[in-house]
Amino acid sequence: MSVPNDLQYTAEHEWVRLDGDIATIGITQYAADALGDVVYVDLPKIGATLTTGSIVGEVESTKSVGELYAPLDGEVVEANEAVAAAPETINADPYGDGWLVKIRVTGEHALLSADDYRALIGG
Amino acid sequence: MTLDTPSEHLAPLQQSPLHREHEALGAAFTDFGGWQMPVRYQSDLIEHHAVRDAAGLFDISHMAEISVTGADAGAFLDYALAGRLSTLPLLKAKYSLLLDESGGIVDDLIVYASAEAEFLVVANASNRHAVVEALVARQSGFDVQLADLTEQLALIAVQGPAARAVLAAVDDLELRDDLSRGRTLETLGYYAAMGMAWHGTSVFVARTGYTGEDGFELYVDAEQAVDLWRALLAAGQAYGLVPCGLAARDTLRLEAGMPLYGHELGRSIQPVQAGLGRVVVTDKPAFVGKAAIEAGPAPDARVLVGLSTEGRRAPRADYVVLHGDTEVGVITSGALSPTLGHPIAMAFVDPAHREPGTVLDVDVRGTRIAATVVSLPFYQRKATS
Numbered sequence: 039m040s041v042p043n044d045l046q047y048t049a050e051h052e053w054v055r056l057d058g059d060i061a062t063i064g065i066t067q068y069a070a071d072a073l074g075d076v077v078y079v080d081l082p083k084i085g086a087t088l089t090t091g092s093i094v095g096e097v098e099s100t101k102s103v104g105e106l107y108a109p110l111d112g113e114v115v116e117a118n119e120a121v122a123a124a125p126e127t128i129n130a131d132p133y134g135d136g137w138l139v140k141i142r143v144t145g146e147h148a149l150l151s152a153d154d155y156r157a158l159i160g161g
Numbered sequence: 162m163t164l165d166t167p168s169e170h171l172a173p174l175q176q177s178p179l180h181r182e183h184e185a186l187g188a189a190f191t192d193f194g195g196w197q198m199p200v201r202y203q204s205d206l207i208e209h210h211a212v213r214d215a216a217g218l219f220d221i222s223h224m225a226e227i228s229v230t231g232a233d234a235g236a237f238l239d240y241a242l243a244g245r246l247s248t249l250p251l252l253k254a255k256y257s258l259l260l261d262e263s264g265g266i267v268d269d270l271i272v273y274a275s276a277e278a279e280f281l282v283v284a285n286a287s288n289r290h291a292v293v294e295a296l297v298a299r300q301s302g303f304d305v306q307l308a309d310l311t312e313q314l315a316l317i318a319v320q321g322p323a324a325r326a327v328l329a330a331v332d333d334l335e336l337r338d339d340l341s342r343g344r345t346l347e348t349l350g351y352y353a354a355m356g357m358a359w360h361g362t363s364v365f366v367a368r369t370g371y372t373g374e375d376g377f378e379l380y381v382d383a384e385q386a387v388d389l390w391r392a393l394l395a396a397g398q399a400y401g402l403v404p405c406g407l408a409a410r411d412t413l414r415l416e417a418g419m420p421l422y423g424h425e426l427g428r429s430i431q432p433v434q435a436g437l438g439r440v441v442v443t444d445k446p447a448f449v450g451k452a453a454i455e456a457g458p459a460p461d462a463r464v465l466v467g468l469s470t471e472g473r474r475a476p477r478a479d480y481v482v483l484h485g486d487t488e489v490g491v492i493t494s495g496a497l498s499p500t501l502g503h504p505i506a507m508a509f510v511d512p513a514h515r516e517p518g519t520v521l522d523v524d525v526r527g528t529r530i531a532a533t534v535v536s537l538p539f540y541q542r543k544a545t546s
Contacts, residue, residue: 051162065162072164075206077497078473100205100496101408104162
């Protein structure tokens, strides 16, 4: 199960790549595998203000629905339209082309390290 | 991102005799009816399409098998179940229901007339104990013996247009006239069965299924299961056969409009509400649930319908169906249909809204989506010879 060391994580199976005050967000390979084939994603709109822990979107597979939580406070600056058109990208490349949104971070945040997240998912 | 977390079980989960094969094939597992079974091997969609286009191999050893033998076996089943099984010809199968006194559905079953004065009752894993208990409670006064064979038998399904060719290509799976009684894989009819010879034992081969495709279900001694599974995988390679998990089985059965216990069937549902009135034979002198079935459900009792929606967001089990601002039903199963490309669902709705063409709304997590009532099944394979 891939858990890249250069990313940070949440207990809700999301990953965050911080680059200055811009955070790129996606779901982990563990989450993508557990969902099965992703067939629909609903992403927040550009300009939307997010509050940590609030529900901002959803990821739907043939089998089930997962809600997407804001991993930190901020404003949406970009949503991945390519993944909305081809949701299977999330299964194929969850940490790369399968990213979901980019956020300009405004507040403090508390994220998990790769080791913490590995411990959480039992491996 | 929220994920389903497996429920905690007091009792340890049972494993199929094929469990190590599934691990070796990289399966992800799910808890199902007290069993740990493969949910997928590679991809729900690849496995689903394989069954529609070529063939899929399923381990369904979690299903419960109960043998009913004895001079009164047929008469006993006529009393214990909703159908008439006493006249079932030898080596034929029938879909039936086990009802309670209130006419509610305890389980849906396949019954085979497997030999003279012998029937094989196949029940859902989650209802195994309820079915055994009900059959035991109903046997007094009948000369029958019941045996729960679930753990002695493995059950392997081969489903899809290439299913017959796959079976025919398994070298050591042989027709032997004393077992097949003149039937062949070509002449075996739908809902019929025969024995075939396999490495010194017999395999009970039935042309049944739960996917809407042509297919076969093979009952084999648990000790022989690994050997047969591997032989089927090897023989199927040339035909595009892939191992398939329960996720694909669920989207396939939904497209085929087949009810799933706990979703479309349950103790609070009478057969006629689920479109299964024809399964109940009321002109029998006595059967459990007869009085309640004859009285029928309340006139406004909800009935099962198919719903079709546009877009990609599927109605899911327990979502509310609306007519204007009035709740008129509830979804029992739903998914984006891999074969049809749009969402499909089954729902119980008030009878006033049951007619195909009726347009209703489904509340999909706070968003209203228009849903059209359609006839079941959603998908039907083209007739073959």
